[in-house]
Amino acid sequence: MAFLDEKTNNIVFNDKDKMSAWDNAPEISDADPKKYRVCMYCQFPMDYSDYVMNVKTKHSKDAWTIDLINIKKPKLVPKNFLAIHANCFGNRQNENEKRRLRKYRRTKWMMPKEGYKKSK
């Protein structure tokens, strides 16, 4: 279970939290949901194998990490975890992104046409 490390002020996530965050991210209809999901903040794909737990750690520009869906009630529970790009961290629109995420999960996402390459 995730916990807040009060020394560093970072949330420490375990493998189960990682899986929950990934499973909460919108699926891409023409890609394997175990491998690719959509980052809600930029709407580009994330690759499951490219994970970083802490955004302050050195990571690739496409790496994904875990954010909280609702920071108004920042509960460290699986349904509040969401996979997003580490580089998109902080790009939320609302303190509570639950409604937006629900809408995005109903949206039909497709992989970019020229294969998976991001322009960030």
Ligand SMILES: [Zn+2]
């Ligand atoms: Zn992103």
